[in-house]
Amino acid sequence: MVPVDQYLISPLYRTIDEHQTAAAFLLISALVFWWARKARPDTRRGHLYESFGQLGPSPKTAVAAMAFSSVAHFGLVFGHEPNGLTLGYLATAAAMGYGIRVVMTGGRWRRWSAGLLGGSLAAFAFATVGGTAPDQIAMLTKLVELTGLAAALSPMPGVRLARVGTASLVIVTAALSISSWAGAFSSGGGHHHGDTPPPAVALPHGEDRNPTDSELLAADEFHRRVVEELAPYRDAAVAAEAGYKIGKITTLDFHADNPSFKNDGRIMDPAHPETLVYAAGPDGPVLLGAMFQMDELGDTGPAIGGPLTVWHAHDHVCISFTGITGAVSPLGACSLGSVAIPITNEMIHVFVLDGAPDRFGELSDDWIKQAIGF
């Protein structure tokens, strides 16, 4: 098994089951297009291919983008249960088909292409901002639509219109990227079984159930020991003396690593946590808890508290010589100068701050701010 398959990752970096049909339709269409090349020019198929070949580069790009979008949306109809959304997919597929016909028959190609492709991109942006997580097929379709829109908007006739076209394209690209992030984050959250992981968080597959009594006891006992062992580190200077890389704490979840505790063969040892987590409080650093890590990639952490203590890894993380720079963006890139780490070792947070609502998961920024007196 590929290590990443051990985990459930954000839909942003995979193709969800409902979209597999669309992926198959796109593949078949590519084969059909390749087959059409070989048709004789006097056949209908050959005539269509020849008409496409005679288009200029911009209308040709726009037609190709609309064809891709039409096939993808048509494929989506078969992947979902019939409802209002599938009707929307069908309407989009039909509208794109009509747009192709208009362009191929010499109609106002720029207006039709920009309207249809821009409309599809706008609908996607609204859907993602509304909480729908995009996946790889959705993002690929939007990337192709964006290229088609770019062909329709650039270059417009006249200097002023050309500038408007370029500016619109920049705005649409930025909006597409930001709305996709919004969708991926708003639909994902949590670090427990049954949760949809947010981008860059990989959760092991597991059953969403209540812990047994023995798991609850084990988790309580482990938490008690961590609270006890971490008490001296409430003073960040003591942690620094013990080898934790404290540095300048300016965020609400500053992770201070201790290199000597990494790969030391000790797993989940309360006396030797690999990382301490601090928040920048109004009166200095506040110890939130610790993070334990597994030594080897692909090793599964001991879930001593069952569903209470779910370990996680991080996937699609971008790093550069300056540290972590983010996650692979919805349109497929780390910021230039960074490389993508496919998966990390497993880890688990244990929070020791009084009243933490999720002792072995994640704390929200709002809760941390309230707890440390902001």
Next chain:
Amino acid sequence: MPEGKGMTSHQLLLRIILIVQATLLGVSGLESLVLGNPLALLIPGLATVGLMLAIRRIDWIPTWSRRRIRIVEWMILVTAAINLLLAVFMNQRLLEPVVIATQVIAPIAVLRLLKLSITPPALPARKDLVHGSR
């Protein structure tokens, strides 16, 4: 020369890809700022500005502009190669479709289109060279 006027089809396609690419570079670079790592914005920021400046004169493409585009495209390709090696080394799935589109196909297309877009300066006819002074 106004945008679009007198551009070849290759220059047109090159311009389209570069605009999208420059915007994506800029947006992904801004992520680093959100994460509190402003230093990491330096390279994507420079690349975005470089591409945007190059796009302004895509109909002519002077040597320095071509060089600037090539540097950015090769950086993207080398990064994609490193990512692929990391994925193979860590026994992961290979690159996702969107990553292949933006990190492999797009830069290769730009480099190819750049080669095809070079418009040599109009040379004077041979007889003008011989009798040019008259």
